[in-house]
Amino acid sequence: MSNTSTSPFDIEAIRSQFPVLEREVNGRKLVYMDNGATTHKPKAMTNAITSYYETINSNVHRGVHHLSQRATDAFELTREKLRAHINAEHSYEVIFTKGTTDSINTVAWSFGELVKPGDEIIISTLEHHSNIVPWQMLCERKGATLKVIPMDDHGVLDMEAFKALLNEKTVLVAFNHISNALGTINPVKEMTALAHEVDAAVVIDGAQSMPHLNVDVRDLDVDFYAISAHKMYGPTGIGALYGKEEWLNKLPPYQGGGEMIDTVTFEKTTYAGLPHKFEAGTPHIEGVIAWAASIDWLNELGMENISAYEQELLEYGTEALLSVEGLKIHGTAPNKSALFSFNIDGLHHYDIGTLLDQLGIAVRTGHHCTQPLMNRMEVPGTIRASMGLYNTKEEIDTLVAGLNRVIPMLK
Amino acid sequence: MSESIAERTDDIVDEFDMFEDWMDKYDHIISLGKELPLIDEQYKVEDNLIKGCQSRVWLHADYDGEKVQFTADSDAIITKGIIALMIRALSDQTPQAIVDADLSFVDQIGLKEHLSPTRANGLVSMIKQMKFYALAFQSKQA
Numbered sequence: 001m002s003n004t005s006t007s008p009f010d011i012e013a014i015r016s017q018f019p020v021l022e023r024e025v026n027g028r029k030l031v032y033m034d035n036g037a038t039t040h041k042p043k044a045m046t047n048a049i050t051s052y053y054e055t056i057n058s059n060v061h062r063g064v065h066h067l068s069q070r071a072t073d074a075f076e077l078t079r080e081k082l083r084a085h086i087n088a089e090h091s092y093e094v095i096f097t098k099g100t101t102d103s104i105n106t107v108a109w110s111f112g113e114l115v116k117p118g119d120e121i122i123i124s125t126l127e128h129h130s131n132i133v134p135w136q137m138l139c140e141r142k143g144a145t146l147k148v149i150p151m152d153d154h155g156v157l158d159m160e161a162f163k164a165l166l167n168e169k170t171v172l173v174a175f176n177h178i179s180n181a182l183g184t185i186n187p188v189k190e191m192t193a194l195a196h197e198v199d200a201a202v203v204i205d206g207a208q209s210m211p212h213l214n215v216d217v218r219d220l221d222v223d224f225y226a227i228s229a230h231k232m233y234g235p236t237g238i239g240a241l242y243g244k245e246e247w248l249n250k251l252p253p254y255q256g257g258g259e260m261i262d263t264v265t266f267e268k269t270t271y272a273g274l275p276h277k278f279e280a281g282t283p284h285i286e287g288v289i290a291w292a293a294s295i296d297w298l299n300e301l302g303m304e305n306i307s308a309y310e311q312e313l314l315e316y317g318t319e320a321l322l323s324v325e326g327l328k329i330h331g332t333a334p335n336k337s338a339l340f341s342f343n344i345d346g347l348h349h350y351d352i353g354t355l356l357d358q359l360g361i362a363v364r365t366g367h368h369c370t371q372p373l374m375n376r377m378e379v380p381g382t383i384r385a386s387m388g389l390y391n392t393k394e395e396i397d398t399l400v401a402g403l404n405r406v407i408p409m410l411k
Numbered sequence: 412m413s414e415s416i417a418e419r420t421d422d423i424v425d426e427f428d429m430f431e432d433w434m435d436k437y438d439h440i441i442s443l444g445k446e447l448p449l450i451d452e453q454y455k456v457e458d459n460l461i462k463g464c465q466s467r468v469w470l471h472a473d474y475d476g477e478k479v480q481f482t483a484d485s486d487a488i489i490t491k492g493i494i495a496l497m498i499r500a501l502s503d504q505t506p507q508a509i510v511d512a513d514l515s516f517v518d519q520i521g522l523k524e525h526l527s528p529t530r531a532n533g534l535v536s537m538i539k540q541m542k543f544y545a546l547a548f549q550s551k552q553a
């Protein structure tokens with residue numbers, strides 16, 4: 001396929017960084033198309049984990065000894081690399097969390113302390129449960145109201161409806177940069193500007209955008225941006241919350257414990273400054289340090305190159321899939337990431353997924369943690385093939401051939 | 412359909428032994444699903460839904476004082492095929508036989524390990540529900 005690709009990177013060299021892609025599943029070569037759930041890891045990242053434990057393992061920010069200093073330096077270097085990667089102004093605006101869900105819950109709790117009865121929070125139809133439930137919990141806790149931006153049949157949010165929802169009672173707007181179920185890329189910059197006209201804070205669920213797009217939080221002007229490392233070729237159990245300094249200073253800490261304090265007496269505790277105020281307890285040190293290797297690796301390839309290559313896969317795959325009889329693609333936004341959510345006329349998504357698995361093809365089936373969105377589209381679920389930067393057009397051909405084999409079996 | 416449950420499940424194991432490739436086994440399961448007699452629409456209600464399936468499964472049981480008859484349906488055809496296997500093993504048997512049934516054939520044909528975790532859970536729920544019905548009929552009789 002490299003002969004038909006205009007992308008400047010060498011797909012075979014990339015794939016060789018992922019030993020798991022060589023393995024067989026059910027006697028066939030693995031075709032991994034569940035990158036929306038989690039991506040595989042390049043050797044540079046897994047090597048960094050081993051190297052951390054073999055050379056500098058110790059707790060961070062605490063020891064006077066050499067190893068602790070080395071570990072702390074490496075830990076803080078990731079913060080700086082992530083800052084540069086998303087173009088935040090200060091590295092202390094990057095808070096390490098367990099992942100996107102944890103980041104959103106952090107904001108929902110801390111920001112929630114400032115919310116009053118009658119305030120309004122806006123989310124969108126496209127949201128993952130982790131960008132719905134924390135806001136519902138907050139609304140229940142504080143007597144606020146949750147409003148939802150509707151979308152059209154392509155999976156594009158209705159900007160006029162969004163404008164109509166915004167008013168002086170709106171305190172916060174939360175939506176994803178890229179929809180995990182449909183692939184829609186939302187106009188974050190434009191929507192943020194609209195939200196700021198009524199002084200609402202903007203929280204972006206960046207779980208799906210970080211592996212595919214060049215994200216510039218200052219250009220987007222968002223107030224918060226939630227990230228999972230494991231969806232961007234990094235380790236599981238680690239993520240980040242970007243927050244503008246003025247917001248992070250204004251919000252109370254989410255959890256109490258070690259690391260996040262300045263002084264503690266039984267009468268009163270004063271909190272540490274940023275970012276430590278939001279990082280209680282011993283962090284996921286190994287995860288943070290190894291994440292830097294994934295970030296470096298992505299930057300060596302170049303986010304723009306990755307986007308361009310994946311857009312090729314999107315174009316190729318859309319056409320190839322539409323050749324399959326009875327196949328309907330859900331999510332046809334003009335601005336979309338390389339993700340195919342689809343159903344086959346008259347067949348159950350679960351049957352298709354089960355049989356594709358027998359052929360070594362890993363897709364996800366079901367509601368993708370977006371039940372309200374599935375209800376809006378009036379389907380119980382979809383089959384989702386979500387591309388990563390190591391997928392190829394040949395693999396898309398394998399998917400199409402697989403579908404053409406299993407569909408007649410089920411008819 | 413007068414053989415014992417053990418005879419029926421032995422037959423099922425033999426039948427699956429004939430296929431080498433799991434694609435062929437699935438093909439067989441799918442054809443069993445297609446042949447599954449239709450459930451009476453009145454039984455496709457929320458109350459008869461089995462929890463723990465990613466696809467929806469409705470199970471209904473009738474008891475004539477001697478034997479239990481199961482009917483079921485699902486929106487997914489592979490699930491329906493698996494139900495067909497269970498019905499073939501357990502339907503038209505006495506409550507006592509159903510309660511006592513040894514269902515190791517499920518493991519012998521490799522079905523459980525070959526199912527996704529959600530579907531394997533669904534299968535476990537289905538078996539539990541069938542035995543539960545039999546137990547209820549048995550205690551009614553006692």
Ligand SMILES: Cc1ncc(COP(=O)(O)O)c(C=O)c1O
Pocket residue numbers: 036037098099100101102128130131176178179180205207208228369
């Ligand atoms: C759009 C979106 N938001 C949030 C999440 C939750 O991410 P995590 O489970 O890493 O916290 C996901 C993961 O599936 C996602 O796709």
